[in-house]
Amino acid sequence: GQQVMQIPQYQHVQEGEDFTTYCNSSTTLSNIQWYKQRPGGHPVFLIQLVKSGEVKKQKRLTFQFGEAKKNSSLHITATQTTDVGTYFCAGRYSGGGADGLTFGKGTHLIIQP
Amino acid sequence: AAGVIQSPRHLIKEKRETATLKCYPIPRHDTVYWYQQGPGQDPQFLISFYEKMQSDKGSIPDRFSAQQFSDYHSELNMSSLELGDSALYFCASSRRTSWGLETQYFGPGTRLLVL
Numbered sequence: 001g002q003q004v005m006q007i008p009q010y011q012h013v014q015e016g017e018d019f020t021t022y023c024n025s026s027t028t029l030s031n032i033q034w035y036k037q038r039p040g041g042h043p044v045f046l047i048q049l050v051k052s053g054e055v056k057k058q059k060r061l062t063f064q065f066g067e068a069k070k071n072s073s074l075h076i077t078a079t080q081t082t083d084v085g086t087y088f089c090a091g092r093y094s095g096g097g098a099d100g101l102t103f104g105k106g107t108h109l110i111i112q113p
Numbered sequence: 114a115a116g117v118i119q120s121p122r123h124l125i126k127e128k129r130e131t132a133t134l135k136c137y138p139i140p141r142h143d144t145v146y147w148y149q150q151g152p153g154q155d156p157q158f159l160i161s162f163y164e165k166m167q168s169d170k171g172s173i174p175d176r177f178s179a180q181q182f183s184d185y186h187s188e189l190n191m192s193s194l195e196l197g198d199s200a201l202y203f204c205a206s207s208r209r210t211s212w213g214l215e216t217q218y219f220g221p222g223t224r225l226l227v228l
Contacts, residue, residue, distance in 0.1 A: 033216060042203055043156065043219045088155060090217075099169035100146060100158030101217060 002027055004091045006104025014112050019076040021107035023089035030094040032072045033101065034063060038085045046074075046087075076109075084111050115140055117206050117220030125226045126194050134189040134223045138206030144168065145187040146217055147179060150201040162187055163209055194227045201225075 006023045013019050023032065031050045035043035047056055049065035049072060056063045062075045072089055086108050090101035118137040126132050138145050144163045148156035149172075158171035162181035173179070176194075181187045191198060201222045207215035 035219070042222050045216055045218055048216050090156075099144070099161040099163070100148075100171045101156075102158070103155035105155050 002091075002093055002102055004089060004102050004104040006089055006107060008107055009105060010108045010110065012110045012112065013079050015081060016078050019079050019083070019109055020073060021087050021089075021109075022071065022073045023091070023104045024071045025091050025102075027070070027093065029069050029091040031092050032065060032069075033090045033092070034072075034074055035088045035090060036085045037088060037106070041085075043088060043090075079109070079111050081111050081113060084109060117204055117218055119202075119204050119220040119223050121223060122221065123224050123226075125228065127228050128194060128196065130194050130227075132191045132194060132225060134191070134202055134204075134225075136187045136189070136204030136206075136220060138185050138187070138204075139208075139218060142206035142208045142218075143185060144207045144209050144215065145181055145185070146205040146207075147173075147187070147189050148203040148205065148219075150203060150222075152200070156203060159189070191225075196227050199225055199227045 004023055004025050033048045034046040037043045047063045052069050053067045054065040060077045064073045086106040088106045089104045120135045146161040147159040150156045159173040160179050161169045165181045177191050179189045201224050203222045204220045205217040207217045
């Protein structure tokens with residue numbers, strides 16, 4: 001079946017360091033969405049990438065979508081304690097009726113002050 | 114801005130009982146999705162509805178059923194509950210577009226505990 005692999009599973013950083021999480025799909029994606037989930041919370045939408053090679057920025061966050069639309073990354077510059085949480089990529093595949101998102105396993109970001 | 118509403122937020126049931134979870138999408142959103150998230154796991158897609166018709170089906174057990182009503186709210190019915198059904202159940206909603214690339218916005222979830 002269609003799978004989205006996400007690495008790393010856990011990432012410990014010192015506050016102020018950068019952080020990157022990567023996602024890779026076995027097949028071409030229609031689009032990819034990124035979510036952040038805090039412990040006990042729900043996935044909060046961050047961004048959606050649609051076009052091949054697309055790059056989007058939100059303040060300290062940079063999102064990329066690969067040329068082949070099979071991989072994506074999220075990079076956070078100069079992490080802050082408020083960045084703590086689990087970052088999920090979620091891919092959507094082409095095809096009629098393909099509504100559901102396929103989530104990666106998530107990357108747990110742990111920040112040490 | 115209005116968000117997705119889910120009720121109840123917490124639910125405790127015993128094995129073999131039934132449960133009904135409700136979801137009220139963001140106003141003007143016509144598509145709802147149900148996801149199940151086990152402890153420490155990623156959300157798993159269960160089922161979705163568009164304009165009251167099932168539009169996609171994921172890993173929903175046969176013991177579960179769902180529907181979308183004329184006011185676009187949705188209900189997930191779970192029967193013969195098992196211990197393994199204990200999880201967070203999220204509803205998400207979106208507004209269908211012609212290019213099919215809608216963003217899904219998640220509700221706060223219902224935490225189900227089966228004893």
